[in-house]
Amino acid sequence: MDRAPRAPRNRIDPRARLYWLIECGLWLVSSVVVLLVPALIWAQVRPGLLIAFAVVGTLLVGWTSTMPLLRYRVHRWESTGTAVYARTGWLSREWKVAPLSRIQSVEAKRNPLHQLLGLSQVSVTTASAHGDIVIQGLDKVVADDLVAELTVATEGTVGDAT
Known part of the structure; x- marks a missing residue:
């Protein structure tokens, strides 16, 4: 019989969602700096970096919009x-x-x-x-x-x- 243990009783502080949202935002800003800025400077690598930025940016926007809320629901x-x-x-x-x-x-x-x-x-x-x-x-x-x-x-x- 496989039963999950009961959840611990205490929730974390609701401000943790903002903390994780800011953390995700910093990753998003970092990806802009690392991928988009060089793409604007070097024309030879621009197409590859723009594609990489589009992929990474899309993943990070999805992560930023879901992770803080889901994580808050789970953490106890x-x-x-x-x-x-x-x-x-x-x-x-x-x-x-x-x-x-x-x-x-x-x-x-x-x-x-x-x-x-x-x-x-x-x-x-x-x-x-x-x-x-x-x-x-x-x-x-x-x-x-x-x-x-x-x-x-x-x-x-x-x-x-x-």
Whole structure:
């Protein structure tokens, strides 16, 4: 019997959609600079670069118009007295669970765009070879509270964190 695990209870902050939209827009602007500007300068390669720009631009516009909304619908997180849960993705789905006894470190990260929008990303590092649990798009205050809560919870959890 193949049953999907229940979704974690908490949604990320709605501003995450704007964060991802801006991120996509930066990729779109980068493609203009990388493909369109050289096409305007060098006539010999213009047709190839214009075709490449049309293809890449079309893909990026489609990505920009769908990814932030789909990703927001999927992303969820939860912290309980025994584990941290996260579900991420937009085309594919990833579900991660980290028992408190396996957590090695917890950190909040804020790049300049996060800071501008009042958002944070929380990374929970475990001894697993499958990588960190990353919860993106949290309100700064919620992220700080989560880091503090997990720090206290892991200090009081018996386990070897390996």
